[in-house]
Amino acid sequence: MNKITISSKINAPISRVWDCWTSPQHVQEWNFASNDWHCPKATSTFLVGEEFHYIMAAKDGSVNFDFWGTFVKINQHHSIHIVLGDGRELSISFEETQDGSIVTEIVEPEEVNSLELQKMGWQTILNNFKDYVESN
Numbered sequence: 001m002n003k004i005t006i007s008s009k010i011n012a013p014i015s016r017v018w019d020c021w022t023s024p025q026h027v028q029e030w031n032f033a034s035n036d037w038h039c040p041k042a043t044s045t046f047l048v049g050e051e052f053h054y055i056m057a058a059k060d061g062s063v064n065f066d067f068w069g070t071f072v073k074i075n076q077h078h079s080i081h082i083v084l085g086d087g088r089e090l091s092i093s094f095e096e097t098q099d100g101s102i103v104t105e106i107v108e109p110e111e112v113n114s115l116e117l118q119k120m121g122w123q124t125i126l127n128n129f130k131d132y133v134e135s136n
Contacts, residue, residue, distance in 0.1 A: 030132040
């Protein structure tokens with residue numbers, strides 16, 4: 001199976017990047033793929049075996065869903081491995097460089113949307129994350 005891989009270089013120290021990725025109050029500020037969507041609620045028990053739940057919703061109230069998963073491995077400031085609610089695997093790696101941090105995500109695709117559309121959606125959310133971290 002093809003996996004989706006996306007990455008972004010973020011002009012911030014790894015501690016800030018990690019905090020903005022793992023803290024629900026920050027996740028709510030960046031976890032959406034377009035300006036007509038938002039993340040009105042995010043909860044997480046950031047421990048191996050525990051879950052996160054991020055409500056993704058259209059701002060007009062027409063649709064929403066719970067994007068959730070279970071943490072299976074956490075290596076602070078380095079990586080997070082997750083099994084999503086539908087059984088797909090997601091891994092996120094964090095790399096500190098001399099001039100910032102690099103976040104890379106690898107996710108198993110779902111079977112409804114094209115790989116290109118999924119990659120674009122994941123990358124857009126990661127770009128929102130980058131913009132949020134660098135502007136706060």
